[in-house]
Amino acid sequence: MTETPNAATLLISCPDRKGLVAAVTDFLYKNNGNILQLDQHVDAEESAFFMRVEWDLQNFAIPRAEINAKFGEVAAPFQMTWQLHFSTTIPRMAIFVSKQPHCLYEILSRYHEWRVEIPLVISNHADLQGIAHRFGVNFHHFPITKDDKPQVEAAQLDLLAKHRIDLVILARYMQIVSPEFIGHYPQRIINIHHSFLPAFIGAKPYHSAHARGVKLIGATSHYVTAELDAGPIIEQDVVRVDHRDTVDEMIRKGKDVEKLVLARAIRHHLLNQVLVYGNKTVIFG
Amino acid sequence: MTETPNAATLLISCPDRKGLVAAVTDFLYKNNGNILQLDQHVDAEESAFFMRVEWDLQNFAIPRAEINAKFGEVAAPFQMTWQLHFSTTIPRMAIFVSKQPHCLYEILSRYHEWRVEIPLVISNHADLQGIAHRFGVNFHHFPITKDDKPQVEAAQLDLLAKHRIDLVILARYMQIVSPEFIGHYPQRIINIHHSFLPAFIGAKPYHSAHARGVKLIGATSHYVTAELDAGPIIEQDVVRVDHRDTVDEMIRKGKDVEKLVLARAIRHHLLNQVLVYGNKTVIFG
Amino acid sequence: MTETPNAATLLISCPDRKGLVAAVTDFLYKNNGNILQLDQHVDAEESAFFMRVEWDLQNFAIPRAEINAKFGEVAAPFQMTWQLHFSTTIPRMAIFVSKQPHCLYEILSRYHEWRVEIPLVISNHADLQGIAHRFGVNFHHFPITKDDKPQVEAAQLDLLAKHRIDLVILARYMQIVSPEFIGHYPQRIINIHHSFLPAFIGAKPYHSAHARGVKLIGATSHYVTAELDAGPIIEQDVVRVDHRDTVDEMIRKGKDVEKLVLARAIRHHLLNQVLVYGNKTVIFG
């Protein structure tokens, strides 16, 4: 899973049938591509095929700009849909926050581990401006009221476009993003929800968890879709609690799970390990 | 936590105020009772006090039959409610099953570890009769239809009464027990639900979990109350799943969690470590 | 991961080079084999390639008896070593136990889930005879002293041979098996060690764990090799302990981990998901 300086990755989906793996690996072999990682998954119930293959571009016979076209010839008879990613293309990520710093700290203190650029942090509150600046990242404060949300979102979208943002992270943003906004970044907005979904959808999940007397609390990172807290789940984890844990203690323990679950989800996305189908994810890696 | 041959346990609840621990420990000390284990919990929000204290009865100045009365004098000014248990009293437990054997096997293969007697297994299907007999436990087959449920439950209750049953375990019984039935065993019916409650209440939780694309599945053991899958939770745990896990795989992985979660819940109950308040549990130990 | 009635599995190792996956998948495709599962792993450091591929034999062009020879033509130029398994061949497994029943119970109560036959249980003590008989499995009592170990092992080997045993499980056998014995079942003896190896090798690991004051205890299932507790690890897991846990409590909690870890290891082996290389394992699945 260590990253090679010059690799390409194909993420492929199509109806399942014989010869799919052979077709793809043959294509790579004949063009002198050395496979670094190959994962394949068949959903027998849906008769759907999924594949991720990563290969070394060094000595690969097809120039980068032509791979899509050439692979299209392989893909067509199988009705494959695919994404092609190059390890040398660095994605650009914006972080949306509100008042809580733990997820922001986690991302900023580890993003040197990832192949990503973070041109800006956006927030509806000014509280975390100091942290962003401390890490040399621009901070944009967009206060939101019930009345001006559409205008604010439009301004945010302008800013994201100007910065050529590929991926939006809602790092405890605490605002519901409109379907219009989501439509600009399909499967490219990752949220962290502070519960083990689908338990405790919506606001104040730790209060609900405390009231229900659960023995584990959790966090869920998912792609944002128009339906609240219902998008494809990328990663989840839990931590044990007991009767001694007040709501405040649950919030404290939950933060550690939230920040790690979000970091793992971002990493999967950045390594092109995530394939969304229906409302679910295949995570290769 | 090893069990002493001759110990007593008090489980105490009352409104919180000063001097509660001192009053109880003083009572034991003055009567020559050596404390083996003491746990105490204050729910600050509810201003409620909970305590579990276990002490050696050897050399204890008060005869067993008089402890309740004598402790009543300590308890009265604090409005304490309490349960008194003796380690030498062996509880009697009935197991309700349906067709799946894993929880039944788990209980029967480990109950020599517990201080409990299991006079009978009850089922709405005959499938597991052989297993019960293999372990030398009586098996009673009560087929149930929509129409005769009240009569069947009445017959089951008769049988339980005849066998002086203290505790009922629903070990994947797959039947909803009526409020009348539950009323005979308040906080003495333990169920294992095959999901991480409150997610996936009701039937076929693994199918729902698979459809939602969760990355962890779980199991919940709880006291049965009139509201379905909503009683006080005793124990929960989870196991990781991924896109490769079909519903059948989830069911298979889930079984390991179910049986261990149920076994832990039963053990807590048998060791008198559980205090129910409202719809929650305090688990001491 | 659900099992198909009529499938074949190839487990392949060889030096890494281009075209390996393509060669294998091409072979299957051209012979009308539908791939059910394909996993591949490259150890870049060792420049070693590993692959597991499972395909449907229905409509496969090559008769079962000829697959090995035909695949040999594909394998030769790549210096592949391989194992070929058929899902219709049921392995035969012997269980070695001593006095503790939990692992034996676990195996016997779940082996209907596996494709395996268990013709016999062998023990150096008579304690668990009743359990084996309860499950309808033959029990052979081989008392062992320091002086007669070679003769006893020879007799055990005779019995295993007579029963055409493929796999030996040391389910808390508590005896060190000789290198001669091991030589008869290379990579086919699975042990469960009651610690998180390599911590606490040898006897009484829970006592050592308690003395060291660890906060987690574990269990390790591994193939047995001539060096004590040092063979290739198949599966490990842990459980949390704290200062309240006596040695006896650790033993009790540890049992739950031991039996599940052993069960998972056996399952991996039976599904032909394990490839041993050097002193390590690749677990596909």
Added chain:
Amino acid sequence: MTETPNAATLLISCPDRKGLVAAVTDFLYKNNGNILQLDQHVDAEESAFFMRVEWDLQNFAIPRAEINAKFGEVAAPFQMTWQLHFSTTIPRMAIFVSKQPHCLYEILSRYHEWRVEIPLVISNHADLQGIAHRFGVNFHHFPITKDDKPQVEAAQLDLLAKHRIDLVILARYMQIVSPEFIGHYPQRIINIHHSFLPAFIGAKPYHSAHARGVKLIGATSHYVTAELDAGPIIEQDVVRVDHRDTVDEMIRKGKDVEKLVLARAIRHHLLNQVLVYGNKTVIFG
């Protein structure tokens, strides 16, 4: 477990005998101290008694300066040793680092959650100076060679004394601290070791773990004693790895465990929840 603005905590050890809890709770009750949290533990094997009690100082009859003396009268007949802590006294903590930033980031980004001051970071390398400064913490660079270690440690001790440091954190410091140094901070130096001790003591534990083929890797936070990696363990945790994880992947995954385990250990210490006895810890909380 939420902290009260004005509370006191007693950590008590003594030989076990009757009346210990009664004596302490009586003392508090008679002096109008409301118990906020009481935990007690008996090590039956060692016949040792341990207790942590936290009470509200508001309305407590004894002035803070006299509590030690007054409690001494209670403690003497029982041969109690004890520590008395006030929630209003803020401990002062120094962090020793080397080149890896993850533990430093974790501490600096969360220490607003803790009652602690961090006057300085000390390192044998200059790499992390920017991070310390970013968080407004002084950074002191002490290069160390084999020859000047005693002088460097003496200078470090001077600096610690000057800053009235109570607690030293070795946050992946990668240097062995001398017994002389340790003697100045008995049970007040906390290290994070990047393995599940006692497995893989010493340098390069992830390399050893990879070579051994373990299926879980871990981290251990412990008090530093003269014997390397052998001090009383405060906290441990693990994370799953498999054959796909290279040494570099293990290092990456391990960092997440290391930083959380260290943060939990520091928190336990700062909340006065840790009692050391022999080479083990009692963790109340």
